[in-house]
Each structure stands twice: as C-alpha cells, then as structure tokens.
Amino acid sequence: xxxxxxxxxxxxxxxxxxxxxxxxxxxxxxxxxxxxxxxxxxxxxxxxxxxxxxxxxxxxxxxxxxxxxxxxxxxxxxxxxxxxxxxxxxxxxxxxxxxxxxxxxxxxxxxxxxxxxxxxxxxxxxxxxxxxxxxxxxxxxxxxxxxxxxxxxxxxxxxxxxxxxxxxxxxxxxxxxxxxxxxxxxxxxxxxxxxxxxxxxxxxxxxxxxxxxxxxxxxxxxxxxxxxxxxxxxxxxxxxxxxxxxxxxxxxxxxxxxxxxxxxxxxxxxxxxxxxxxxxxxxxxxxxxxxxxxxxxxxxxxxxxxxxxxxxxxxxxxxxxxxxxxxxxxxxxxxxxxxxxxxxxxxxxxxxxxxxxxxxxxxxxxxxxxxxxxxxxxxxxxxxxxxxxxxxxxxxxxxxxxxxxxxxxxxxxxxxxxxxxxxxxxxxxxxxxxxxxxxxxxxxxxxxxxxxx
Amino acid sequence: xxxxxxxxxxxxxxxxxxxxxxxxxxxxxxxxxxxxxxxxxxxxxxxxxxxxxxxxxxxxxxxxxxxxxxxxxxxxxxxxxxxxxxxxxxxxxxxxxxxxxxxxxxxxxxxxxxxxxxxxxxxxxxxxxxxxxxxxxxxxxxxxxxxxxxxxxxxxx
Numbered sequence: 001x002x003x004x005x006x007x008x009x010x011x012x013x014x015x016x017x018x019x020x021x022x023x024x025x026x027x028x029x030x031x032x033x034x035x036x037x038x039x040x041x042x043x044x045x046x047x048x049x050x051x052x053x054x055x056x057x058x059x060x061x062x063x064x065x066x067x068x069x070x071x072x073x074x075x076x077x078x079x080x081x082x083x084x085x086x087x088x089x090x091x092x093x094x095x096x097x098x099x100x101x102x103x104x105x106x107x108x109x110x111x112x113x114x115x116x117x118x119x120x121x122x123x124x125x126x127x128x129x130x131x132x133x134x135x136x137x138x139x140x141x142x143x144x145x146x147x148x149x150x151x152x153x154x155x156x157x158x159x160x161x162x163x164x165x166x167x168x169x170x171x172x173x174x175x176x177x178x179x180x181x182x183x184x185x186x187x188x189x190x191x192x193x194x195x196x197x198x199x200x201x202x203x204x205x206x207x208x209x210x211x212x213x214x215x216x217x218x219x220x221x222x223x224x225x226x227x228x229x230x231x232x233x234x235x236x237x238x239x240x241x242x243x244x245x246x247x248x249x250x251x252x253x254x255x256x257x258x259x260x261x262x263x264x265x266x267x268x269x270x271x272x273x274x275x276x277x278x279x280x281x282x283x284x285x286x287x288x289x290x291x292x293x294x295x296x297x298x299x300x301x302x303x304x305x306x307x308x309x310x311x312x313x314x315x316x317x318x319x320x321x322x323x324x325x326x327x328x329x330x331x332x333x334x335x336x337x338x339x340x341x342x343x344x345x346x347x348x349x350x351x352x353x354x355x356x357x358x359x360x361x362x363x364x365x366x367x368x369x370x371x372x373x374x375x376x377x378x379x380x381x382x383x384x385x386x387x388x389x390x391x392x393x394x395x396x397x398x399x400x401x402x403x404x405x406x407x408x409x410x411x412x413x414x415x416x417x418x419x420x421x422x423x424x425x426x427x428x429x430x431x432x433x434x435x436x437x438x439x440x441x442x443x444x445x446x447x448x449x450x451x452x453x
Numbered sequence: 454x455x456x457x458x459x460x461x462x463x464x465x466x467x468x469x470x471x472x473x474x475x476x477x478x479x480x481x482x483x484x485x486x487x488x489x490x491x492x493x494x495x496x497x498x499x500x501x502x503x504x505x506x507x508x509x510x511x512x513x514x515x516x517x518x519x520x521x522x523x524x525x526x527x528x529x530x531x532x533x534x535x536x537x538x539x540x541x542x543x544x545x546x547x548x549x550x551x552x553x554x555x556x557x558x559x560x561x562x563x564x565x566x567x568x569x570x571x572x573x574x575x576x577x578x579x580x581x582x583x584x585x586x587x588x589x590x591x592x593x594x595x596x597x598x599x600x601x602x603x604x605x606x607x608x609x610x
Contacts, residue, residue, distance in 0.1 A: 021550065023547065023550075024550070024552070024553075026552070026555050027547045027550075027552060028539075028547055029555065030546075030547075030552035030554075030555030030558045031539065031543040031544075031546045031547050031551075031552060031555075031558055031562060032490065032530065032531075032533075032534065032539060032543060033489070033490020033491065033492075033529070033530035033531060033558075033559040034490065035555045036489075037492070037556060039489075039493065040483075040489035042484075042487050042489065206590070207590055208554075208556075208590055209492070209494050209500060209502055209554065209556040209557045209588060209589070209590050210492070210493075210494065210554075210556045211494075211495075258554060259492070259554050259555070259556030260554045260556060260590045260591060261554075262590070290496065291494075291495035291496060291497055291499065291500075
C-alpha cells in the first residue's frame with residue numbers, strides 16, 4: 001500500500017469537488033421557494049401551543065392555578081409539570097452528561113425570565129396566547145445571581161438545590177475542566193515579562209430567519225411524526241422519547257432543512273411539548289416561536305469571561321500561559337459543558353506554549369440557558385488569544401506578525417492536552433495573508449515552514 | 454367586523470377567499486392557498502422574508518390585511534416561473550451562490566425582481582437600497598448583490 005503516500009500528478013489533481021464551486025443541493029429549491037422548511041408542510045387541523053412563562057429571573061413557585069386558562073375559548077389542553085412523564089432532563093444525557101437538571105415545565109423554582117411553566121394547546125395561536133395570559137402562578141421572588149465569578153464564590157447562594165446542588169457543572173468530581181502541561185508557575189517566575197489580559201464576550205442571539213419550531217402529527221398506528229427544524233435530529237428524538245417515556249421507534253422525526261441555525265437550534269425545546277400536546281389532544285400540534293420568543297427565550301451563545309496570564313521572554317517566546325475561563329451557562333447545563341471542554345483544548349490557539357494551565361468553569365446563573373453558536377467555546381477564546389498576542393507584541397515593542405511567527409506551532413509539537421500537532425499551517429497561512437495584503441515580511445519568515453522543528 | 458369574500462389575482466389566476474377579520478395576505482397565501490414559497494420570518498414587518506408584489510410594488514405580506522388586495526394583482530415567487538422555466542434572476546441567484554439556508558431568498562428575489570422591472574440596469578447603490586428591508590442572517594449579502602450585477606452586466610439596454 002506504499003503508493004498511497006505517492007504525491008498525485010498534476011492530472012490526478014484535477015479534482016471534481018476540492019477547489020471547485022459546487023451548487024448546493026437546495027440551490028434551485030431556494031430560488032424558487034420550493035425548499036420545504038418544516039412550517040411549509042400544509043397540515044390540516046393543526047392546533048397551536050404557547051407557554052405561560054416566568055416573569056422573573058429567580059423565584060420559588062408557591063402555586064400554579066390553570067382553572068381560568070382552561071375555561072378560555074378554544075383551549076384543548078393545559079399541561080403542567082405533572083403531565084410530563086419524565087420532567088427533568090439533560091440535553092447531552094446520551095453522551096453521559098449528568099445529572100438531569102432542567103425541567104421541561106418548571107415545578108419547584110423558576111431560574112430565568114421566560115422559563116416555561118404551563119403549556120396551552122388551543123385551536124388558534126391567538127387563543128393559546130390569550131389562555132396562557134390567564135395562568136396564575138404565585139411566585140416568591142428571590143435575588144437573581146447574574147455574575148459568573150459571584151456564583152463561584154464560597155458561600156454564594158445555590159440557585160439549583162437539586163442535582164449536584166452546585167452553581168457549576170461538575171467535571172468528573174472537579175469544579176472546573178482543567179488541563180495542566182509542564183510547570184507553569186516555575187516558567188512564569190523565570191519569564192522576562194508577564195502579560196495579563198481579561199477578555200469578555202456578551203451573549204449573542206442567533207436570530208435565524210426562521211424561528212425555532214416543530215409540528216407533531218399523531219399517526220393512526222400510534223406513532224408521532226414530527227416535522228422540525230432542529231439541528232440535532234437524533235439527540236432531539238432520543239431526548240423527546242426519554243421525556244415522554246416512549247420507545248424511540250414511536251417517534252418519526254423529519255427535518256434536515258433549517259432556515260438558519262448557527263447552533264441555536266441544537267437544544268431540545270419545542271419537540272417534547274408538541275408531542276405531549278399531540279398525544280393529549282390527538283391533533284397535530286404546532287409549537288413555533290414568535291420572533292419575540294426567539295429573541296427573549298431561545299438560547300443565546302453564552303457570555304464568556306477569560307483571563308490570560310502569559311510569561312514571555314525578551315526574544316518573544318511565550319514560555320508559560322495560564323488561562324482561567326468562565327462560561328455563563330445560564331440556569332441549566334445544555335451544551336455549555338461541552339463548549340468549555342472544547343475550549344480547554346483550544347486555549348493555546350495555533351501557538352506552541354511549553355508550560356500551560358487551563359481552568360474552565362461552566363457556571364450556572366439566573367440568565368437564559370446558553371447554547372452553541374458557531375464554534376462551541378472556540379470563537380470566544382480565539383478572540384481572547386489574538387487580542388493577547390497583540391498585547392504581547394506591544395509590551396515587547398515587537399511587530400505583531402513577528403510575535404506570531406516566533407510562537408507558531410509546528411508539526412510534532414506536543415499540545416497541552418498531549419496531542420501531537422499534525423498538519424500545522426499557521427506559518428503558511430500568514431505567509432499567504434502577507435502576500436495577499438501586500439505586507440512585506442522579513443526574509444527569515446518567508447523561508448519558515450510548519451514542518452517539524 | 455364580520456367575514457367577507459375577497460377576490461384578487463394571484464400569479465395571473467383569480468382567487469376568492471373567505472376573509473376573517475385580521476387575516477393577513479401572508480396567512481392566506483401560506484395557509485389557505487398553499488403558496489408556501491412566501492416565507493414567514495418575523496410576522497411583524499421586520500425581516501422582509503414574506504415580501505410579495507402587489508401591483509408590482511414590494512409589500513410585507515405579514516402586515517397587509519387581505520381586504521387590501523381586493524381586485525388587485527399579487528405576484529409571489531411561484532409566479533416567476535414561466536412554462537416551467539425559472540426567471541433569469543432566479544438562475545443568476547443559483548449560479549452565483551446567492552442563497553445559503555434559503556429562507557430569506559424568496560423575499561430577496563421579489564424585491565430585486567420589482568427593482569429590475571423599474572430599473573433594468575440598477576447601480577450598486579440602487580441594489581443595496583432595494584435590499585435594505587431584507588434580512589439575511591447567514592450574511593450572504595455580497596453574492597446576492599453580485600447575482601444582480603452579473604445578470605444585468607450582460608444585458609445592455
């Protein structure tokens with residue numbers, strides 16, 4: 001099989017796909033309006049689901065009174081936590097993330113403004129909204145916990161007294177996700193310069209053109225067909241089945257066409273309630289966010305606060321890097337635990353740093369639960385790293401290009417999480433970028449390559 | 454206000470619908486007439502996804518009461534195809550990768566079709582102005598503008 005490594009001849013390199021523009025499978029459908037989004041399926045006899053939501057960020061639920069809502073015109077069913085077979089879930093339970101921490105419908109407490117408490121299914125969307133407004137929830141308002149570092153302080157009030165009863169996700173018994181490589185404290189003590197930085201990123205709503213939603217249609221054989229715009233169709237089907245306590249093969253999910261997702265349609269939000277509504281009423285049930293719901297109660301990217309402390313030598317080499325990061329997961333865990341883990345492996349960026357320590361915290365606050373958004377924790381840390389590289393260059397009075405060439409990773413370098421670097425390309429990318437922008441590089445950087453040192 | 458019958462011309466064919474109060478053109482098109490090429494984005498006149506033409510002018514069909522189109526000509530994305538052939542603007546969108554998720558695309562095409570009817574060789578500023586009410590969250594504005602420029606560059610008026 002040795003000829004597998006033989007370089008391809010020029011003729012063999014005439015790729016059909018690589019380097020060629022390939023029309024999208026959906027292209028013609030998109031320009032004719034023929035692409036079928038979930039909401040474009042014409043389904044007769046639909047009923048509509050809307051939720052009564054928490055008006056406050058943090059509080060104890062004293063009582064839930066749905067009697068007035070039940071009497072409203074057009075109401076077909078009213079659902080509370082008592083109607084959900086398995087009310088508590090964790091989005092990533094299928095890859096071992098535990099414990100279940102989020103209720104489908106709140107029962108004991110509300111932990112963020114807009115948290116659903118009661119679901120109404122009615123003949124029309126407006127009737128469902130009108131009935132939802134009649135739900136009476138008595139709440140004891142509590143002081144909201146809104147800052148990630150405040151939440152991590154010893155003695156901070158625990159917002160979620162169930163599950164691990166901590167204000168942070170527990171990583172295999174630890175309060176943070178940690179990566180340690182070399183002796184960072186010794187290297188910091190020996191460094192010529194210490195460069196520190198604090199970088200923050202606000203939550204961002206994905207704001208897709210098509211709002212989050214689904215239609216659950218009961219079938220004569222007892223199955224439920226769900227037309228959905230989820231980005232995570234298998235996770236969503238499996239979680240829905242677990243929440244409803246039905247076998248997975250009772251659900252048939254049809255999706256794959258997403259009118260803008262960017263990570264915002266990965267959580268399991270609309271499908272379980274729509275299915276429950278369909279089971280209860282025997283009718284197709286649509287649960288689709290209005291634009292206001294999409295902006296106010298659908299998940300944003302988490303806010304991040306990231307601290308960098310780098311030890312740098314006079315010649316520009318970064319010899320130590322200490323990173324402390326806080327992700328605002330909002331009230332529940334959802335996907336942010338994974339975003340922190342992914343960030344832990346990316347916090348050096350495309351640079352070689354021999355001594356490294358990362359501590360990433362997935363913190364619970366009384367904000368809207370957060371979710372992925374284009375990069376699972378990597379985008380915020382990339383922003384922090386590149387700001388930090390510029391800061392190092394300024395501190396040393398060095399050219400920002402130079403500091404990056406000096407510290408660029410090479411094939412064979414061991415990354416902090418013990419992976420050997422393969423296919424490093426930063427040097428070549430910077431050389432190409434310099435050429436494209438007409439930036440003249442010194443000869444020594446033009447001659448560099450990412451191959452092993 | 455009670456229900457009435459509204460009659461209008463949709464893509465060259467007369468349609469009659471029973472119009473309850475507060476019914477919008479978008480709901481009639483999508484839910485009563487099955488013309489789902491017109492998309493529902495925000496339902497509050499903010500994104501342009503539901504744009505159709507009434508008497509040649511772009512309108513936000515999610516805000517327009519159906520009674521307002523009585524006796525008028527309405528054109529939707531489905532009406533741009535002639536004899537099974539798509540319009541040159543649609544082809545140019547396709548050839549120039551001017552759609553990503555595709556949800557905003559029909560609205561984009563309708564405003565640009567209206568622009569080309571009035572101004573067959575629009576300037577870049579005119580194209581941008583025409584698109585100013587249409588939101589693309591995949592942020593593919595550049596290829597959309599280029600799709601129009603490339604289409605009109607070849608056709609000297």
